[in-house]
Amino acid sequence: MPATTYTANLIAKAHAHGTAYQGPDTVYLSLVTTTPTASAAGTEVTLGDYERVATTMSGWDDDAAGVLSNDVDIAYPEATADYDDDVLAVEAWTAATNGTRLWYIVLAAPKVIVTGMTPTFFAGDLVLEVV
Secondary structure (H helix, E strand, O other): OOEOHHHHHHHHHHHHHOOOOOOOOEEEEEEEOOOOOOOOOOOEOOOOOOOOEEEEHHHEEEOOOOEEEEOOOEEOOOOOOOOOOOEEEEEEEOOOOOOOEEEEEEEEEEEOOOOOOOOEEOOOOOEEEOO
16 A cells, blocks of 8 residues: 555655654545556445545554554445445545545455445455555
8 A cells, every 4th residue: 555645745745854744643444446546546436325434543553664554343334235336445535525635555356345235344454555
């Protein structure tokens, strides 16, 4: 999972100017059906009572080598309709709607979500790296 261009610029500016970078305590995780890049967001799911899930960054394990992983299960609301397409990635945002995209994780395998399923990422499933 790389940081977005926005986040990478914040980290670089903090490093260049000797100031600390403090990310938000809470991020909102979206599910997307197209592959995002550092500069372009994926297409967010819109069907099935989908909504972003809030998670606190204190709920992520730090391996002290630049890698974070979720240390608790992250569950989305039960799908009331089939999702638009397969989920290919997870993105972190600063708000429950709109906001600024901070980072993204492209999934190793697509997730197919159909009516009645509760999309869930178990502890350790999501791995964050800056680059």
